[in-house]
Amino acid sequence: MGARKYMLTIWSLGENLLFGGLTFGWALLVIILKDEGVYAGLCTASNTSENVSTTTPPIDSSEEYVQTCIAQERQLNLVFTVAVVVRALSGPFIGQLLYRRGVRATRIVMVICLSAGLLMIAFTSVDIPWLLFPGLTFMAVGGEALFSSNIQAAYLFQSGSSFVVSLMSGMFDASASVMLIIKIVYDRGVARLYSFLTMAGAFILLASISSIFFLPKTFFKDGEPVRYRKxxxxxxxxxxxxxxxxxxxxxxxxxxxxxSNIIPPLQHCVLSPVFLSHVLWFSILQLRWYFYLGAFNTWITLVSKGSEEQIHFFTDVSLYVQLCSVVMALVSGVVLGFERRRCSDKPTSIQRRLRPSLSLQAIACILAIVLSSVILVPSTDILYFVFIVAIALRTLIYGMGAAYIQMIFPVEYFGFLFGVLMCAGGVIGCFQYLLFVWMETNPISPQKVNIFLLVLTVISLIHPVHIWIICRRAAIKAANGERRVDKLENYDFLLRKRK
Structure with missing residues (x-):
């Protein structure tokens, strides 16, 4: 099983890199769709401006400036919002399918959804733009199912599983760079139709091979597949x-x-304060990320004052930076592994299981606060810094979102709990579209929206503070020789180490 588990893990990482997070390359796909005139029919003289800042480009300037259509921008943002929200709401269903039917059944659903989404986007055109809605939605749901099934490979490793989870998340994030390749070949004359048809064919082939020959029918657990254990x-x-x-x-x-004596009931895990505060943390930070991604093209147009050359340049740079998410995932995985080893000799199971995640989740909150602050500066000089902060934030949101559950709760509940987490985040993510509409009401609205998000990200600090308080109380009680006290007894039962 030694060589086999590494092969399964490498294959799963490759799938995540190529197909998992294609939805997050939306900013580049928007440029292609606008160039093709998708939803351009919504534009009229009343909702089209020379550029967002309403400044007029110099007459003798050779630089091209884009026309920004508010109706087209809103429609494309609505496509993205619907896709990411449905993706999040599908989490509990994918989790239940994974819990009850195992990896293979989940991957069958994944192959159907993701391949259907790729084909629908391939055939989207000016005449049938509505295919974008089901296309991006199916692609997002399929990517979620792919991530949920592949991340089970982390349970093949009795040590270092959190590192594998972080690496999976990094590959999932870096897959958005596939859209960069599509844009590059599009600029060289290859139609979007052929690019997405090629991707659909490659995905169906690779996913079918792994689902039938490599991955187990059920799921992985405690260093061995369940089907091999008695x-x-x-x-x-x-x-x-x-x-x-x-x-x-x-x-x-x-x-x-x-x-029943070893594994706590599922409802206790779902309703535990340590999980609910994690849901709050994840939902707020994901909303911050969704708005950044959904409004990226509009924001870049604002900052660059409508310069088409700068819009394309900085959009490409943001995707190049996103490739670094793999490195960031490796670093966060190493840090998390170090924290777990450092806390392994703590006297209580609460400290051993909760304390390792504290530093990285606090850093994620700080990054979100920094992003919401620097984005208030309408200057191209800070864009590189913004891109780095945004990708680091994205890596920690999804990496720690999954690793936190993996460290604390039983493996049997991972799919369902991760699905609940994504579902709650999706409900909150619906507000991304409302924030986008608010941003376009008047020239100063973008500042107001980002100030509002800044306040929200400060609220997300509740979760790491909550964890710190629990661990601190546990440490004090352990130092006083008291094994249990009031609510800590419930935490100790929930987090008790399984033999």
Whole structure:
């Protein structure tokens, strides 16, 4: 199994890199769609301006300036919003499918959705622009199913699983760079239709090979696939006290009884404060990322004052920077692994399981605050810094979003809990479109929207502060020799290490 698990992991990483997060290359796809005139029919003289800043380009300037159509911008942003929200809302269903039917059934759904999405985008044209809605949505849902099934490979590793989760997330993020390749070949005369048809064919071939021959039918667990393990009825030590004396004896219990004593009920995990605060953290930061991505083209047009050359240049640069998400994922995985080793000798399971995620989740909040602050400066000089901060934030949002659940909760619940997390984030993500409409109401609205998001990102600090308080209380009680106290008993039961 040693060589096999590395082969499965490398293959899963490759799939994530090529097809997982294609939706996040939306900014480049928008440029292609605008160039082709998709939804340009919505533009009229009343909603088209020479450029967003309403400044007039110099007469003797050889630089080209774009015309910005508000109706077209809103329609394309609506396409993106619908896709990412439906992707998030599909999380619980994908999680249940993964939990009940395993990896192979989930991947069948993934192949159908992602290939259908690629084909619909391929055949989108000026005459049938509505294909963008189901196309991008299916592509987003298929990417989510791909990520959820491939991330199970992390459970093949008894040590370093959090590093694999972070690396998977980095590959998922870097897959947006595939859109950069499509734009490059589009600029050289290759039609979008042929690029997406090629991608669809390659995906169906590669995903079918891995689903049938490589990946297991069920899911991975504790260093071995479930199908290779034999569960036995364990013996336990039963302790009783009578007349002031302690008596112990060995007794056999059923597997169901053993399982109920080791793994907490699913509803306890979903309703636990450590999970709910994580949902709050994830939803706020994902909204910040969604708005940055959905309004990217409009924002770049504002900053560059409508210069077409600068719009294309900085959009390409942002995608090149996004390739660095793999490196950022490696760094975050190394840091998380270091934190887990550093906390492995803590006296309580609460500290051992919660404390390692604290620093990276706090850093994600700080990055979101920094992004919301520097983006208020309408200058091209800060764009490189903004791109780096945004990609680092994106890596930590999804990397820690998954790794946090993987570290704390049972493997059987990962798919469902991750789905609930994505679903809640999707509901909050609906407000991205409302923020985009608000941004376009008047020239000062973009500043107001970013100030509002700045306040929200400050609120996201509640989660790392909450974790710090729990770990601090646990440390104090352990130092005083008290094993349990009030609400910490529930946390200790929820986070108890499984044998």
């Amino acid at each position: 569960r036995s009825t364990p013996d336990v030590t039963v302790t009783a006290v009578s007349d002031g004396k302690v008596y112990q004896r060995r007794a056999s219990i059923t597997s169901a009884e053993f399982r």
